[in-house]
Amino acid sequence: MNRTRRILGRPWFIGVLVAGLVAVAAGLYWFQPWQLWVDETVQEALPLPAAAAAPASLPPRPAEPAGLATGGRRVRAMVYFKIGRRGEVTGVRLEGVSGIEFFDRSALRAVTISDPLPPLPDGFGGGELGVHFGFDWETP
Numbered sequence: 036m037n038r039t040r041r042i043l044g045r046p047w048f049i050g051v052l053v054a055g056l057v058a059v060a061a062g063l064y065w066f067q068p069w070q071l072w073v074d075e076t077v078q079e080a081l082p083l084p085a086a087a088a089a090p091a092s093l094p095p096r097p098a099e100p101a102g103l104a105t106g107g108r109r110v111r112a113m114v115y116f117k118i119g120r121r122g123e124v125t126g127v128r129l130e131g132v133s134g135i136e137f138f139d140r141s142a143l144r145a146v147t148i149s150d151p152l153p154p155l156p157d158g159f160g161g162g163e164l165g166v167h168f169g170f171d172w173e174t175p
Contacts, residue, residue, distance in 0.1 A: 109173035110135055112142040118164045124150035130167060142170040 113131030116124050127146050132139055146168065155164060 110138055112139045112170045114142050114146050114168050116146050116166055118152055120155050120162060122151040122154040
């Protein structure tokens with residue numbers, strides 16, 4: 036008992052013990068093995084919707100984005116807009132339609148949310164720059 040007490044009381048042993056406890060605590064925090072158990076338990080406890088209960092009966096997922104049915108053909112939407120001297124985007128309009136409303140609205144939204152763009156260069160002579168920008172998509 037005395038020998039055990041002497042070993043446990045030495046500073047190097049206490050340092051190794053503290054370092055080991057810190058390493059174990061850090062590993063448990065970073066890897067969170069209990070989280071795997073919780074996720075698995077929650078998944079088992081949740082009732083599945085009728086569609087998810089029989090995955091074999093589901094049709095294969097289409098390659099197109101949601102709401103875009105092209106039938107394998109290439110689609111293109113042409114958007115026209117103006118860039119002001121300070122980079123503001125104005126006059127956004129659909130110049131060429133793709134025939135698919137979802138795709139056309141997405142192209143307009145992409146240009147609209149890009150406002151503001153970087154300012155035009157100092158050497159640019161005009162007050163604004165007109166841009167014709169095409170958005171293309173085809174089934175890979």
